[in-house]
Amino acid sequence: MTTFAYGRVSTAEQTTENQRLELEQAGYTVDYWFQDVGVSGKCPASERAGFQELMARIRKGETLVVTKLDRLGRDAVDVLSTVHRLAGMGVKVVVLQLGDTDLTSPAGKLMLTMLSAVAEMERGSxxxxxxxxxxxxxxxxxxxxxxxxxxxxxxxQIKARARAGESPSVLSREFGVSRATIIGLRDGV
Known part of the structure; x- marks a missing residue:
C-alpha cells in the first residue's frame, strides 16, 4: 500500500520538515510527500498547488496521512468536502491529531458526521x-x-431625457452606464 503525505505552512520562513518527522515518528513510511509552503490556512485545499498535485496522483487503495485536520482544508466545510472527495476516490485518510483515525472508517465517518454538524452550525452562524x-x-x-x-x-437628467424620447443607447454611451440602467431609470424601476 502506497502512503502519501501532505504538509502545509503559512510562511516561506517556515518548513514542513517537522510535520514530515512527526509522520515518520508515528511509524509511517512516506512514499510520496507533497507540501505547500507560504500558503495561508485560509486558502481552500483545492486551491493549493501542492495539494492539487497530490490529488492528481493519488489513487484508489492508497493512503493519505496528515498531522492535523486543518491541513485538509481552511474550515470545517472545506475539510469535510476534501475528505468526502478522497473517500469517494477510495483513498484512506488518516489524521494523526485525531489519534491515528482513518476518516473513511466507521469511527472516522462518525467523526465526519459530527464535523458536518459543526460545519452546518458554522454556516448558519x-x-x-x-x-x-x-x-x-x-x-x-x-x-x-x-x-x-x-x-x-x-x-x-437621464430620467427626463429618456422620458422625452431620447434613445437609451445614446444616453447609455453619454453617461457610461448600461442600456438596462437607462431603461430602468426611465420606467422608474
Whole structure:
C-alpha cells in the first residue's frame, strides 16, 4: 500500500520538515510527500498547488496521512468536502491529531458526521452574523452595494431625457452606464 503525505505552512520562513518527522515518528513510511509552503490556512485545499498535485496522483487503495485536520482544508466545510472527495476516490485518510483515525472508517465517518454538524452550525452562524451586520449598517444609514456610476443630478437628467424620447443607447454611451440602467431609470424601476 502506497502512503502519501501532505504538509502545509503559512510562511516561506517556515518548513514542513517537522510535520514530515512527526509522520515518520508515528511509524509511517512516506512514499510520496507533497507540501505547500507560504500558503495561508485560509486558502481552500483545492486551491493549493501542492495539494492539487497530490490529488492528481493519488489513487484508489492508497493512503493519505496528515498531522492535523486543518491541513485538509481552511474550515470545517472545506475539510469535510476534501475528505468526502478522497473517500469517494477510495483513498484512506488518516489524521494523526485525531489519534491515528482513518476518516473513511466507521469511527472516522462518525467523526465526519459530527464535523458536518459543526460545519452546518458554522454556516448558519456566518449567515446570522452577515445578516446582523447588514441590518446594523442599514440602521446606521449606510448605503449598501456598489457605488453608483452616476450622481443623483445625472440620474434626474437621464430620467427626463429618456422620458422625452431620447434613445437609451445614446444616453447609455453619454453617461457610461448600461442600456438596462437607462431603461430602468426611465420606467422608474
Amino acid at each position: 456566518l449567515i446570522e452574523r452577515t445578516q446582523a451586520g447588514l441590518e446594523r449598517a442599514k440602521a446606521e444609514g449606510k448605503r449598501l452595494g456598489r457605488k453608483p456610476k452616476t450622481t443623483e443630478e445625472q440620474r434626474e
